[in-house]
Amino acid sequence: MLDTVDALATPGVSRVSDYVALLKPRVMSLVVFTGLVGLWLAPGHIHPLLGAVAVAAIAIGAGASGAINMWYDRDIDAVMTRTRSRPIPAGAVAADDALGFGVLLSIFSVALMAVATNAVAAALLAFTIAFYVFVYTVWLKRRTPQNIVIGGAAGALPPMVGWAAVTGDVSWASLSLFLLIFMWTPPHFWALSLFCNDDYRRAGVPMLPVVAGVPATKRHMLAYTLALLPIGLLPTLTGVVGWGYGIFSLLAGLVFLGHAVRVWRAADGDVAPARAMFRFSLAYLFVLFAAMVADRLLLG
Ligand code: HEM
Numbered sequence: 001m002l003d004t005v006d007a008l009a010t011p012g013v014s015r016v017s018d019y020v021a022l023l024k025p026r027v028m029s030l031v032v033f034t035g036l037v038g039l040w041l042a043p044g045h046i047h048p049l050l051g052a053v054a055v056a057a058i059a060i061g062a063g064a065s066g067a068i069n070m071w072y073d074r075d076i077d078a079v080m081t082r083t084r085s086r087p088i089p090a091g092a093v094a095a096d097d098a099l100g101f102g103v104l105l106s107i108f109s110v111a112l113m114a115v116a117t118n119a120v121a122a123a124l125l126a127f128t129i130a131f132y133v134f135v136y137t138v139w140l141k142r143r144t145p146q147n148i149v150i151g152g153a154a155g156a157l158p159p160m161v162g163w164a165a166v167t168g169d170v171s172w173a174s175l176s177l178f179l180l181i182f183m184w185t186p187p188h189f190w191a192l193s194l195f196c197n198d199d200y201r202r203a204g205v206p207m208l209p210v211v212a213g214v215p216a217t218k219r220h221m222l223a224y225t226l227a228l229l230p231i232g233l234l235p236t237l238t239g240v241v242g243w244g245y246g247i248f249s250l251l252a253g254l255v256f257l258g259h260a261v262r263v264w265r266a267a268d269g270d271v272a273p274a275r276a277m278f279r280f281s282l283a284y285l286f287v288l289f290a291a292m293v294a295d296r297l298l299l300g
């Protein structure tokens with residue numbers, strides 16, 4: 001199948017927008033926002049210009065890892081309805097060009113972070129890129145339904161990268177931001193996988209609904225959403241922010257749990273509650289990180 005995908009590409013006609021699409025800009029915008037908030041919450045001082053460069057390095061690294069992921073997954077992306085119009089399966093960018101683009105940008109992002117901030121932040125950024133590419137994409141995604149539980153660690157690391165750009169270290173406080181996204185990722189993704197189940201089955205990707213069935217996936221979503229209630233409080237308990245955020249996180253967590261309950265009670269073929277939960281998952285994470293900033297600005 002890879003040969004067919006590679007043969008589709010017409011060299012020389014790629015547009016800038018095709019390369020931008022390789023960076024998965026919509027998904028990565030929220031990833032970068034969490035990195036920005038991690039940087040902003042960290043104790044200590046960073047020159048605003050260097051802070052902006054650090055956030056740009058996170059954005060470039062996140063996008064670059066997305067491009068490498070699209071290169072590696074070009075065979076399954078060509079099969080899934082949701083992904084088949086991506087630049088490589090659509091023939092807009094040659095596979096080798098996408099790989100080169102991703103690798104070059106990855107190296108550039110880590111070098112930029114090292115020059116602008118410190119070795120710990122650069123190493124963490126390199127680790128995040130490597131984790132998404134090698135641990136999630138190459139190793140786990142096609143092998144186990146636990147792919148996004150373990151691989152999700154990559155998406156949870158950016159706030160720690162941002163934090164380390166300021167402090168040069170890793171702490172319980174920055175780990176609390178990691179844990180929040182780590183616990184959020186499975187229900188975020190499984191909600192989507194419930195309405196893209198056929199895509200994953202056709203592509204042979206062992207996502208939880210394909211392997212364990214829809215009811216088991218819904219039970220997992222309930223368990224993780226429930227666990228998010230105490231985990232969401234960790235930024236307060238570790239002193240990153242105060243109880244204004246803490247109370248807000250409990251309320252938002254209860255709404256998220258309400259979505260999980262509606263998904264759990266829905267009939268197997270009814271994917272509307274899963275769609276609603278997926279949409280809410282994005283709002284939930286954005287609003288929680290925004291609430292940390294608001295807590296610090298208004299109450300801190
Ligand atoms: C391994 C972990 C994750 C997996 C497997 C995953 C999977 C997905 C998938 C398959 C989509 C649909 C994307 C599309 O069709 O373009 C999606 C959407 C999205 N994800 Fe995740 N996600 C993960 C982690 C994250 C993280 C950590 C964030 C942010 C912090 C995030 C933010 C988003 C956003 C903002 C969208 C909506 C994009 C749009 O509007 O098109 N995801 N996710």
Ligand SMILES: CC(C)=CCC/C(C)=C/CC/C(C)=C/COP(=O)(O)OP(=O)(O)O
Pocket residue numbers: 024027031058059061062063065066069073083125128129132141154155158
């Ligand atoms: C700073 C840095 C390197 C950040 C990386 C952040 C990161 C790992 C985000 C993961 C989010 C994501 C696009 C998952 C998609 O899964 P998928 O690849 O299975 O989805 P797809 O089917 O849409 O390709």
